[in-house]
Amino acid sequence: MGKQFTGIEPEHRAFIERQKIFFVASAPPKGRINVSPKGLSSFQVLGDNDVAYLDCTGSGSETRAHLTACDDKRLTIMFCAFEGAPMILRLYGQGRSLMRGTPEYADLAPAFEDMTGARQIVRLSVDLVQTSCGMGVPLFDYKQERGSLIRYWTRQGLDNLRKYWGLKNMKSIEGLPTGFVPDAMAPPL
Secondary structure, eight states: OOEEESSOOHHHHHHHHHOSOEEEEEOOSSSOOEEEEEOTTOEEEEETTEEEEEEEOOSOOHHHHHHHHOSSOEEEEEEEOSSSSOOEEEEEEEEEEEETTSHHHHHHGGGSOOOTTEEEEEEEEEEEEEEEOOTTSOOOOOOOOOOHHHHHHHHHHHHHHHHHHHHHSSBOTTOOBOOOOGGGOOOOO
C-alpha cells in the first residue's frame, strides 16, 4: 500500500496544505527518539525537495540538539489525515536549524507569519516522500488553533523569554547542547 517518491508531488503539497498538525521525529546518535506535534499554521512547502517550519519556544529543544549532534542530520516529518480520505505522508531527509538572529533565518522568515516566541526555522532537504493508506487513523474534527502559546509569550515579554531559553532550551533531555544563544535571538514582541 505504501508508495515512495523522490520529491513532493502536487497532490502531496495539496494534502500538506490542508493539514492542521504535523509530527517531527529526530534522534541523537545514541539515546531517545523524540516525536513532537506541531501546528499553528507554521509549515511551508518551499519546493519539490525543500520544506520548513517555524518553531516556537517550548519546554525543550530536542530537534535542534539532535540536528547539532548528528552528522547525518536525519529528520522525519509526518502528516496524517484526520478528516476526509485516509492518508499518511512522511518526509525524510536532512534537517537544518536556522536560529533567529542569523542571516539564514532572516532570509527565510518572510515565508512565515511571524509568531511571538519563535526561536528557529527548521528546514528539511527532502530525499524521500512516502505515502501509506492511513486507514487505521481515526477521524477527528478540527475546532480551532489554541492561541495559548502565542498569548503566553506575548505576556511574558522578551526578558522572560530569554531567561526561559537559558533555563529550558540549552540542553536536550539527554544533556546534548542545543547551541542556543538567548541574547543573540531577539524576537520582536
